[in-house]
Amino acid sequence: xxxxxxxxxxxxxxxxxxxxxxxxxxxxxYADVEKSLDFRIDLKPGFARGIAVDPATGAEARLESLNxxxxxxxxxxxxxxxxxxxxxxxxxxxxxYPGQENVPYDSKATQIYLTNGSLGQxxxxxxxxxxxxxx
Amino acid sequence: xxxxxLAERGARARRDEEVDVVIVGAGPSGSVAALHLARAGISVxxxxxxxxxxxxxxxxxxxxxxxxxxxxxxPNPNVRDNPNDYPVDTSTTDINPLMFAGVGGSATLYGAQWxxxxxxxxxxxxxxxxxxxxxFTYEDLLPYQLEIEREVGVSGLAGDPAYPPRGAYPFPxxxxxxVGQRGALGMEKMGWHxxxxxxxxxxxxxxxxNPCVRRGTCLTGCPEGAKSTTDRSHWxxxxxxxxxxxxxxxxxxxxxxxxGLATGVIYVDANxxxxxQRAKVVILCANGVGTPRLLLMSGGPRTPxxxxxxxxxxxxxxxxHPFASVLASYQDPLDSWRxxxxxxxxxxxxxxxxxxxxxxxxxxxxxxxxxxxxxxxGATGSKVYVAESGRFQDFWGANLHENVARRFGHSLIWxxxxxxxxxxxxxxxxxxxxxDSDGLPAPQIVYKVNENSxxxxxxxxxxxxxxxxxxxAIETLVSTPVRESGWxxxxxxxxGDDPKRSVVDQWGACHDVPNLYVxxxxxxxxSGATNPTATIMAVALRNTRRMIAERRNQKVA
Numbered sequence: 001x002x003x004x005x006x007x008x009x010x011x012x013x014x015x016x017x018x019x020x021x022x023x024x025x026x027x028x029x030y031a032d033v034e035k036s037l038d039f040r041i042d043l044k045p046g047f048a049r050g051i052a053v054d055p056a057t058g059a060e061a062r063l064e065s066l067n068x069x070x071x072x073x074x075x076x077x078x079x080x081x082x083x084x085x086x087x088x089x090x091x092x093x094x095x096x097y098p099g100q101e102n103v104p105y106d107s108k109a110t111q112i113y114l115t116n117g118s119l120g121q122x123x124x125x126x127x128x129x130x131x132x133x134x135x
Numbered sequence: 136x137x138x139x140x141l142a143e144r145g146a147r148a149r150r151d152e153e154v155d156v157v158i159v160g161a162g163p164s165g166s167v168a169a170l171h172l173a174r175a176g177i178s179v180x181x182x183x184x185x186x187x188x189x190x191x192x193x194x195x196x197x198x199x200x201x202x203x204x205x206x207x208x209x210p211n212p213n214v215r216d217n218p219n220d221y222p223v224d225t226s227t228t229d230i231n232p233l234m235f236a237g238v239g240g241s242a243t244l245y246g247a248q249w250x251x252x253x254x255x256x257x258x259x260x261x262x263x264x265x266x267x268x269x270x271f272t273y274e275d276l277l278p279y280q281l282e283i284e285r286e287v288g289v290s291g292l293a294g295d296p297a298y299p300p301r302g303a304y305p306f307p308x309x310x311x312x313x314v315g316q317r318g319a320l321g322m323e324k325m326g327w328h329x330x331x332x333x334x335x336x337x338x339x340x341x342x343x344x345n346p347c348v349r350r351g352t353c354l355t356g357c358p359e360g361a362k363s364t365t366d367r368s369h370w371x372x373x374x375x376x377x378x379x380x381x382x383x384x385x386x387x388x389x390x391x392x393x394x395g396l397a398t399g400v401i402y403v404d405a406n407x408x409x410x411x412q413r414a415k416v417v418i419l420c421a422n423g424v425g426t427p428r429l430l431l432m433s434g435g436p437r438t439p440x441x442x443x444x445x446x447x448x449x450x451x452x453x454x455x456h457p458f459a460s461v462l463a464s465y466q467d468p469l470d471s472w473r474x475x476x477x478x479x480x481x482x483x484x485x486x487x488x489x490x491x492x493x494x495x496x497x498x499x500x501x502x503x504x505x506x507x508x509x510x511x512x513g514a515t516g517s518k519v520y521v522a523e524s525g526r527f528q529d530f531w532g533a534n535l536h537e538n539v540a541r542r543f544g545h546s547l548i549w550x551x552x553x554x555x556x557x558x559x560x561x562x563x564x565x566x567x568x569x570x571d572s573d574g575l576p577a578p579q580i581v582y583k584v585n586e587n588s589x590x591x592x593x594x595x596x597x598x599x600x601x602x603x604x605x606x607x608a609i610e611t612l613v614s615t616p617v618r619e620s621g622w623x624x625x626x627x628x629x630x631g632d633d634p635k636r637s638v639v640d641q642w643g644a645c646h647d648v649p650n651l652y653v654x655x656x657x658x659x660x661x662s663g664a665t666n667p668t669a670t671i672m673a674v675a676l677r678n679t680r681r682m683i684a685e686r687r688n689q690k691v692a
Binding site: 015016018019021036039040042060063064067074078079082083084086087095096097099100101103104105107109111113118119121122123125126127128129130131135 | 195196197198199200201202203205206216253254255257258261262268272273294296297298299306307308310311316319323326328329330331338339346348349350351352359472473483484486487507508509512527528531532533535536537539540543544
């Protein structure tokens with residue numbers, strides 16, 4: 001089994017199709033995976049061990065084995081899978097995530113808590129601190 | 136002239152040049168001291184083991200943010216694995232200390248929550264019969280707090296009844312957002328205190344700082360240059376005033392003469408060579424782990440237990456604020472990836488002692504957005520998120536999609552900061568086998584969360600669950616105590632009047648070495664329960680002003 005197929009089998013087990021959400025390999029190719037690994041070269045050794053596990057075993061059994069016996073490899077496989085998936089523009093569109101966006105605002109706008117009375121109730125409940133004069 | 140050009144111009148002192156003051160560390164306290172000393176005409180060199188931040192390295196605006204930041208901008212130096220940091224032996228601690236080496240210090244990765252300590256924090260012995268009172272009061276420190284706020288560019292709303300009356304903040308509070316509004320709703324349903332968040336993030340352009348655009352990545356470096364860190368708030372001014380800054384300079388020893396006075400420091404430069412910086416006065420601003428580490432490393436034949444350690448208190452009484460988090464998901468959309476991250480709302484409802492609760496002192500809560508889909512999934516790719524008895528399948532497959540659908544964009548996090556009482560058994564020592572990239576001994580943390588903290592956190596978590604459920608939470612997740620939460624490193628060179636029980640006096644001067652000062656949170660007798668950066672910078676300013684005023688009386692070698 002190629003590296004590509006070995007990883008995609010694991011990734012599709014971790015992130016299958018569910019409801020409106022596509023499975024991993026429907027939205028991410030191995031080139032995307034390699035790009036993610038280039039951002040996290042520290043994960044490459046664990047990733048390599050993770051995809052080298054006996055391909056004759058099913059994906060769930062392989063992940064179970066990694067989770068018990070090689071936490072670093074399990075972490076590398078799962079980190080790359082989930083991060084690559086949620087970087088996909090299609091996936092972001094489906095979950096309504098524009099990324100960590102820039103949201104301009106008017107710093108002088110009156111905040112709602114000043115007009116709906118909610119903050120006024122906090123003030124009305126009175127002093128919370130303990131004064132310390134003379135101590 | 137740019138900051139970088141100024142920084143590079145003649146930073147290192149000439150061979151054998153003696154400066155008035157050498158400061159170790161260019162974080163919040165060291166930056167304050169450098170600026171004000173330089174403005175007073177005092178020659179000052181600052182040695183910083185890290186580098187200037189490159190804002191292009193902050194990934195907050197890029198798709199790979201969640202992938203990259205969990206390594207490159209992780210607050211734990213052992214995870215970040217950057218040679219500019221030193222590693223920390225965490226084999227004997229319940230909580231990992233978090234820090235960052237660079238111009239701006241650990242605030243590079245802070246949430247910028249800006250809180251003063253409360254009056255009772257300075258009088259815990261008198262009021263609650265525990266620990267020690269501070270040598271000065273809330274009122275003594277307040278003028279310095281307000282001056283620092285103007286230097287930092289804090290945004291917030293005055294009038295909080297949890298504090299004595301104070302003046303206005305320099306800038307209006309940042310927008311609260313849906314997350315903050317939902318957090319406030321729960322508190323209001325319970326009739327409890329809440330207040331719009333105060334943050335070291337200006338809501339309008341201020342000097343080198345840009346206005347916040349709610350990117351929400353404060354904890355991993357602000358790509359907008361909006362979060363206030365001293366590389367932008369203080370260093371441009373300090374360099375223009377004549378302060379000199381040497382980066383990639385790791386101090387390994389404080390030198391003293393036969394009279395026991397400090398004469399300067401030895402540091403390892405960027406090329407791995409040992410260099411000497413002579414100075415009339417040495418100021419340590421290396422945080423609650425780095426400062427005692429350096430004092431312990433500086434013990435020579437005259438002081439085998441470490442410099443300035445005749446009391447035996449160097450490294451002891453470490454406080455790190457045991458921390459719990461409550462994630463609450465709601466049916467309604469909250470746009471919960473949007474910032475500001477640090478605190479959209481805070482609460483001091485349970486700050487003061489109420490003995491009927493079964494513990495002393497209290498807590499501060501801050502309401503934060505829950506972030507991107509990877510973070511809220513609970514899976515996050517690491518084995519540590521799979522409970523020992525749990526199955527990894529609980530976080531993957533259809534469960535992953537359902538967890539993300541329920542939490543992403545629909546959740547908030549209340550962070551609960553508990554006051555940490557000082558105990559001598561909680562301490563920083565030198566590791567016997569772990570070393571940094573220059574071969575210097577790494578610090579080892581010996582720390583146990585005490586019973587008072589365990590009770591405090593349990594009480595506060597229970598109350599927090601009541602609040603979020605009152606606001607309609609459909610799911611809650613609790614983490615306590617959070618292991619990766621040692622942001623606040625406090626107490627390891629305690630200040631006091633008695634040289635047998637304390638390391639420094641109320642002005643930060645070491646009892647044993649009168650021209651050696653500590654100006655970071657190491658000196659705090661107690662920890663309060665608020666984020667300490669505001670108090671760290673205010674105490675540094677108070678100490679620096681005193682040093683300037685008394686300069687002619689300063690004993691030097």
